[in-house]
Amino acid sequence: MGVYLSTPKTDKLSENGENDRLKFGLSSMQGWRATMEDAHSALLDLDSETAFFGVFDGHGGRVVAKFCAKYLHGQVLKSEAYSTGDLGTAVHRAFFRMDEMMQGQRGWRELSALGDKINKFSGMIEGLIWSPRGSDSNNQQDDWASEEGPHSDFAGPTCGSTACVALIRNTQLVVANAGDSRCVISRGGKAYNLSRDHKPELAAERERIMKAGGFIHMGRVNGSLNLSRAIGDVELKQNKFLPPEKQIVTANPDINVVELCDDDDFVVVACDGIWDCMSSQQLVDFIHERINTESSLSAVCERVLDRCLAPSTIAGDGCDNMTMILVQFKKPVDRNKKAEAAGQSASNVDEAKSRVAEE
Known part of the structure; x- marks a missing residue:
């Protein structure tokens, strides 16, 4: 069966939440894949005004996806741009920050803890390359790479992850995407893509790949990766003469800022396991x-995941890991109706009390 199981794992990890502005639900399922490499973040209250939702679709191992799910929102929150209200710049910087953070010894230790699976033949955590130097391997300093200078004893993860993130603050929706996970909004029942799938065949992606010394074979970057932007994948980011945004594969996200309106129903953030189907x-x-x-x-x-799951692995589509987050907007009119209903209920109680008093 190769990368596929003989029967799919259809158990689902699901979650719901809501505040006075939003409701969300999410579900993820391993499906036919031999391992689950998706991860996600769903935070209704990144701060008192802002919600954060993200889907991270790993490849070559799960650790980078899990690392992003654990740390990316925190780096957005820490950004100076975030404190001034510039959410787009804050999340843009946070994508690159993930690559930086994974390249030092603290990054190694964190990825090791998240890996939870060691190859019994090589002794390597899945998706990692590590060649410690004796004098440095006992260094216990606990800073991320860019704060202490990069370590030559850890080149970084060879696996990677897409990242598609949506931040909602009042009437502003900010979407950041690197890879082929996708964010879609329903506006008056019509679907609008708020992200672009980063595939090697896109003209701008192909140009960057070729200029950085890479190639495309059978629709894959350097014959291996079927997407052109991702966090991690350090072996495709080794050109020392180019900045991070111009490497063969880059974590550079597209940023889309949308002003929400009354016609907006919900937003979906999901990995390509959904969009393939x-x-x-x-x-x-x-x-x-x-x-x-x-x-x-x-x-x-969950119904979407069931709908997308393939009956067999023959066709290919419907055999991937699947993760989906659905965020529904609570309309002001809905809140007004609730307030009116509460007021009417109170009025009815007062009238009933008055009648009792008169009797």
Whole structure:
């Protein structure tokens, strides 16, 4: 079966949450893949005004996806740009920061802890390359690479991860994407892509890859990677004469800033395991048919995963790991209706009390 199981793992990890502005549900499933390499973040309250949702689709190992899920939102929050209200710049910097943080000894230790799977033949944590020098291997300084200077004893992870992130603050939606996970908004029932799938065949991607000394074979970067932007994948970021955004593969995210309006229903952030099986509009239609009848938003996500799961591994599509986050906007009119209903209920109680008093 190669990278596939003989039968799919259909157990799902699901979660729901809400505050006074948003509701979300999410679900992830390993499916036919031999390992689960997706990770996600869902934080309704990154701060008192801002929500953060992200999907990270790993390749060559799970550790970079898990690292991003654990640390990327924290780097957004720490950014000076974030404190001034510039969410786009803050999240843009955080993508590059992931690569920096993984290249020192602290990065090695954290990736080792997240790896949880050691190859019994090589003794290597999945997706990592490490060649310690005796004098440095006992260095216990606990800073990230860019703060202490890079270590020559750790080149970084050979695996990588896509990253697609959505931040929502009041009426502003900021989407950052590197790779082929995708963010889609439903506006009046119509699907609008808020991210672009970074594939090697895109003209701008091909040009960067070739200028950096790479090549494309059978639709894959250097014959191996079927996407052109990702966090990690250090072996494809080795040109010392080029900045990070111009490497063969780059973590450089596209940033899209959208002003939300009353017609906006929900946002979906999902890995390519979903988009391989459904177009953006098909998914939006599927959600609209179920969002008011299912018990929760995570249940809607679970139905999507079931719909996308292939009956066998023959065709290929529907055999990937799948992760999906569904974020629904609570309309001001809905909150007003609740307030009116509460006011009407209080008025009815007062009238009832008055009648009792008169009697």
